[in-house]
Amino acid sequence: MxxxxxxxxxxxxxxxxxxxxxxSVSYACKCADLRPVGEEFEKSAAVFTGKVIGIKEEKGVGSTSPTEKVLFEVSGTWKGVSESQVILEFIQTSCSIDFNEGKEYLVYAKENPDFKNKEVLTSEVCNRTVEVEKAHEDLTFLGQGDSPVKQVDLRKEMERPVPVRTxxxxxxxxxxxxxxxxxxxxxxxx
Incomplete structure (x- = not known):
């Protein structure tokens, strides 16, 4: 027995x-020189300024890397964003930006190909995304952004989903x- x-x-x-x-496999992030502001603007799906009001990390399962959602309160928009809040979502890698809650950023976002079942925006260190206080050149080029036209509350989307995969x-x-x-x-x- x-x-x-x-x-x-x-x-x-x-x-x-x-x-x-x-x-899990990890790769070092390798970026060529940053693109000029105009070129980065053209290649981005969304360009906006916003304050980080929420960060949600979810642990990866097995060989999957952890994911992160970052919720922004949008203050100005130039392209692709018309709502008062937006969520960036990404799988954490060496190319991920370390966003800090309470800080305001100028964000150049693109669609994230890692999430095949839904449209998700993301940004990375190889983009020109930076804290607003360090974005003088970009903001001079972009000019005055528009205010968001639609008020939304995306805090519920930051909640953890039922871990069906687990x-x-x-x-x-x-x-x-x-x-x-x-x-x-x-x-x-x-």
């Missing part, structure tokens, strides 16, 4: 280890543990 329990515990430990400790990953481990437990229980009865 003790031997079977030890085998069960060892199998469970190995299963948990394999699911929770996955290798539940689906644990289902086989629990199933195997249940089957092994059943065999141990049946063996103990004999």
């Amino acid at each position: 003790v031997k079977r329990f030890c085998v069960f515990a060892a199998c469970l430990a190995v299963g948990v280890f394999m699911i929770t400790v996955g290798s 539940l689906l990953m644990w289902l086989p481990v629990v199933g195997v543990a249940g089957i092994v437990g059943l065999f141990i229980w049946k063996g103990a009865k004999e």
Whole structure:
């Protein structure tokens, strides 16, 4: 009985280890020189200034890198944004910008190809995104931005979704543990 329990515990430990400790690949961020303001403006899906009012980090599962959502209160817009709040979302890499809550940024955003099922805006260190206090050249070129025309509240979208993927990953481990437990229980009865 003790031997079977030890085998069960060892199998469970190995299963948990394999699911929770996955290798992830990381790459160094390599940027060419920053594009001129006009070129960056043309290549961006959205250009706006805004204050970070919320940051939500979600841990990656297995070999997936952590993701981050950054909620901005938009103060000025030049392209692609007409609402009072916008969320940038990205998988954290060495190219990710370390946004700070309470700071105001000039953001050059593009559509994020990492999120295939929804339209998501993102920005990275290779763009000209920078704190507003360091964006003098850009703001001189861009001129006065427009105010957002539509008031929205996106704080609910920052809430963590139900972790269906995590539940689906644990289902086989629990199933195997249940089957092994059943065999141990049946063996103990004999």
